[in-house]
Amino acid sequence: MPKQTFFNLPKQKRDLITRLALEEFASHDYHSASLSKIVERAGIAKGSMYQYFGGKKDLYLYLFNLVGQAKLSYITSKVPDPESLDLFSYLKELMMASAGFEIHHPLEYRMGMRVVYGDSPFKEEERQQMKNAVVDFYKGLLIRGIERGELDPDLDVDAAAFLLSAVSLELGSFIMNRLDLDSEDLQSSKIDWEALEPILDTVIALIKNGIARR
Amino acid sequence: MPKQTFFNLPKQKRDLITRLALEEFASHDYHSASLSKIVERAGIAKGSMYQYFGGKKDLYLYLFNLVGQAKLSYITSKVPDPESLDLFSYLKELMMASAGFEIHHPLEYRMGMRVVYGDSPFKEEERQQMKNAVVDFYKGLLIRGIERGELDPDLDVDAAAFLLSAVSLELGSFIMNRLDLDSEDLQSSKIDWEALEPILDTVIALIKNGIARR
DNA sequence: TAGTCATGTGACCTAGCAGTCATATTATAT
DNA sequence: ATATAATATGACTGCTAGGTCACATGACTA
DSSP states (O other), X not given: OOOHHHHHSOHHHHHHHHHXXXXXXXXSOTTTOOHHHHHHHHTOOHHHXXXXXXXXXXXXXXXXXXXXXXXXXXXXXXXXXXXXXXXXXXXXXXXXXXXXXXXXXHHHHHHHHHHHHSOOSSOHHHXXXXXXXXXXXXXXXXXXXXXTTSSOTTSOHHHHHHHHHHHHHHHHHHHHHHTTOOHHHHHHOOOOHHHHHHHHHHHHHHHHHOSSOO | OOOHHHHHSOHHHHHHHHHHXXXXXXXXXXXXXXXXXXXXXXXXXXXXXXXXXXXXXXXXXXXXXXXXXXXXXXXXXXXXXXXXXXXXXXXXXXHHHHHHHHHHOHHHHHHHHXXXXXXXXXXXXXXHHHHHHHHHHHHXXXXXXXXXXXXXXXXXXXXXXXXXXXXHHHHHHHHHHHTTOOHHHHHHOOOOHHHHHHXXXXXXXXXXXXXXXX
């Protein structure tokens, strides 16, 4: 947790530091990210940073929580109540929102990917737990789908949940490929929401019905 | 490329250095991996390493090529001719071999994952090209599947190829989950080939037929 | 105005890194 | 045995990093 001093800062300064730190941790692994670079860019003294945060790990965890909250609130604001939709429509909305987050919050997205994939102060075990949390979330969805009679009760829920989490993890790069963008373009965030829908329709249809000839 | 001096080394010593370097680069990102640690473990002087390799990047690229070759030769030795099988059987064999590689060559596998996901001396662009190579490979398979009448000609090949590459990227962690293993267990490589088959059957069936009720 | 507490500062510390090089050792050839 | 070339060595350089601290500056109270 940051120290009180950090929260006493004028919002503008706080936000600047947060943004620059996020940029650094979005662009480099935990070990490679540099506090010295951050303070230099922010135009503040190294010592000041240690008035705000306990250290590198403290800053990292603060950003990690920020990213988690940002994603959660973005998703919940975009995705309707799961009870009001059939499973696959809900999945589509969910993944669209997820893709939207990647596009409209590229820094947060890139840092999130590094938490899962790159070096981080988290132990391998904790990292695995995060991935499992995603898989478990999808498992819950699928189980409810079965209970509501939308899915075959004999469906291998674990395998299907794995499939969904694998797709959602890589979805971002597929969308960027298909819209012919790279990470740089994300900043300008002039990607329209409508372009996402047909892509998600296609992907969800594949997950739903498979690749094989019907 | 390593220098001639490296290849003049007695095989035993060469292999030791290679193995220790691979362990280091499998356990840490490019920036965090340490030549000093490698030479210390190998019991040789720092200067010797620079008699063998031009520098850190040279060593890294050497290992990268080794991993690529190891994977390629492993896969081609296990997977039969694509013409002799229907598409989904071939996919199954391919992914089984891929999983087998992960299990029997864990160091090479882990380093490979870091090349794609972690920091590396490759530019973002080159990294993307590697991922694309995988997607393109699957695209080729799918197109041939269509030509042979195994797949619907209206299939969205790009999306399907993305699905396959997403699954194959994450397959390793799913298998480890399902067999209740972690990275450590891989070393002991007493995982039997037979255990893989039912898992792959399940996954391929999902890809083939989808999640939905039929 | 004097005093107190919160905040800001950057020189400084220790540690680890990649990479260098003069020198020592070993192997090979004559 | 001698000369020559190949290989091995580790102290050393230069750099960057995270983290510390005595001190400076500002703000608020009495």
